[in-house]
Each structure stands twice: as C-alpha cells, then as structure tokens.
Amino acid sequence: MKVAFLMGSLFMASVAVTGCSSKLTQPDEYSGFLKDYSQLKEGKSPSGAPVMRWVDPKLDINKYSKVYIEPSQLYPKPQPTERIPQSTLNGITTYYDQALKRELGKSLPLATSPGPGTIVMRPAITAVSSKTEGLKPYEVIPIALVAAAVSTATGIRDQETDIGTEAVFLDGQTNQVIAQVVRKGSGKPLENTSQVMKADDVKKVIDGWAADLHQSYLNLKAK
Template identity: 40%
Template structure:
C-alpha cells in the first residue's frame, strides 16, 4: 500500500497527542515487502525497537553467500524545499555503501543466484522530520505533506528519521526468510523549515548498519 496524503498526517500516521513513535506503524508500511502480517515487535541488537520476522525454515548455516541488491527509494523519491536531489542521492548512496559492507562482513557477496544463497533487498521508504513530544508529522520526500497545523508549531525542535524496509529471500525458491522494518533516528533539527541533510541522518544509518553486523543468527 502506498502512502495516501492527509492534510494533518505524515505517512498515514493519525494526528494524535503523545510521544513520537519509535517504530513504523502499520499505516506507514510502503508495500515494498508485500506481506507485513507476521512482523513482530522486538529489539535490534543495539536495543532499539524494531519490527522483525524470521521464518522458522531459515537456518543461517545453510546459506553461504548473498546476492546484494542496491538500496532503492520506494516509492520513488522527489526533492522538496527541505531536501534536494543531491542530498537524496547522498543518503541513498551512503546507506547502500554502508549496508553492503556490513552484509559482506557476515557472508560473502556473490553475483549469481544458486543453492545456499540469499538475495537481500532494501528500500528507504521515507525520510521524516517529526516534532518532538507530539504526533505532528512531515514526511520528506515520500509523502511531502506540510500540514496546516505545523504553522503554529514551526519553531518546535524536530527529530530526523529514516524508515527502512529489508528482506532476505532464498535465491532459488524466492521464498521470504527474513523481514525487517526499522525506523532510525538521526540528529535533532531546530524547526520545521531546517533542511534535512545526510549528516543529520548519518547516526541513525550507522546504528542500523551496526545492527546488521550483529544480527542474530539461527
């Protein structure tokens, strides 16, 4: 399911009082993974909340190599007043480079699908700026909504965040074996007009990569 646009929501999150959500909610799923029904709330190796599913048929020792698919934006990203195309490209490139290196530390990267091989696919599904302490949202670039309610709170400090969806499949059967949906926070932004940069998001990206290196094997 793609992100419908609401005047007062970010990526389908319903406007409500409360703390900033630390995990992706069901309304924010991009559709990249297809089926999200078996995802369970858990913790990443670094202790951060995440959503994950591991097939009972997956046994890490059975797989000797990984066909790595470059990170994409899903849906396609478009520049806005807060994030230009150069920054979008830099965020995707940095995430891709770091994640590819992390996965290569776990298993050898291969170019051909074959027996005992995983295919890893990853998408950045949103880059967001969220007001601290309340559920006012602005998504960049996927939903690109500037809510009218933001005008009254324009000077509130915001959290920068990146949404990531990833899956690993058996290369021969195409059967999904691992699914992860993760929301990682970067640096704070001073207000709702401050540009979002790679430097803002880098801490969150790096944290996710470290978690990929220490992902629990079965």
C-alpha cells in the same frame, strides 16, 4: 474545576503527541514494499531498538555462504522538497548501500549476483521526513504551550528528522522469502524549519541498522 479540566486536557494532548513519536513502525506507516506484513512480530534488535520482523522458523542459516545486496531504493518514489532535496535522497541510498556492504561483508562474502547458497537482501528507504519536535511533558503549562506555538511558527523550534526502512531477505536460488524487517529511527534534529536536511543527518541511524543486521546474523549462527 475549569483549571483542573484544562490541565487534564493539555496533559492528555501531550501524551497523544508523545505516542505519535513511537520508535516502533506502526501498521499505518507500512509502505507496501513488502508483499506480506501479516507475519511481522514486535521484537528488539541486537542493539535494543524496537523492530517489526519475521524469520522463517525453518531457516537453516548454515546453508548460505554468500550475501548479495541489491541497490537500495526509495519506496514509494518520493517527491523532493526544498527541505529534503533529491541530493539528500540520493545521498541516503548511497550511504545505505555502503553501510550494508560494510557490515554484512563481515558476516558473509559479498556476491555479485543471486544464486545457490546466497542470501539476497532487498532494502528500501520507505520514509524520510522532517517535522516539528513533539511537545515535551513539561510543556503542559499553558504559558509554555503558547511559547512553544510561537517558536514553531517562527521556525525557532527544533525539527525532528525521521527515516524508515523495510527489507526482505530471499533465498538466492528459490526466491523464497526467508526473513523481513521493518524499523525506523531519528537522526540529528534540525535547528529550524528552513534548514535543509542532509544525508549526514541520518548516517548514524543507518550505521546502527547495518550493524544490527550483522549481529543478527551472528546470533542466528550461534543458535
């Protein structure tokens, strides 16, 4: 009976840990960058990734002929660490800007400033973290749990790299919010607790975000 109870408890703990690694941004992870989160609804990006988003139901996408992308920012302003130095943070925002311009430039001509007929995108990187990879279901066996704990303590276990973004889209003339999106993703796992995270580790995630925005625009145009 005690063994069954122990195994059941370990299984539930494993499920709890797995749940914490959800790819959908949870309300307690919102950064405060957006003015209003109440209208966000769960959905799927064009690539199938889970996102929280809102699009003005009255939006007439055909009235816009240009897009202005504000420089992405880190929000709230993070404190660099040995694992995630300022050079990595700067590299992430620089690459985010490049990816957005590359992909959204396929949707609309890039504007140099807001104005009539212009969509203004205001993007932010709202989370950059590195944490020990969550326990896998097969590790509910006590011996494996002990081994995992030892590996974590010695820095052997893989480290997850997580990154989040929030973005608001505005009418360039009225400054009215026309859409919002919140999402996150995981980059390349780091090998141990001493490996320094680099911007390259999350570039694939950022590329996916930017490509989804371009495809979302095409989907709106097709409606």
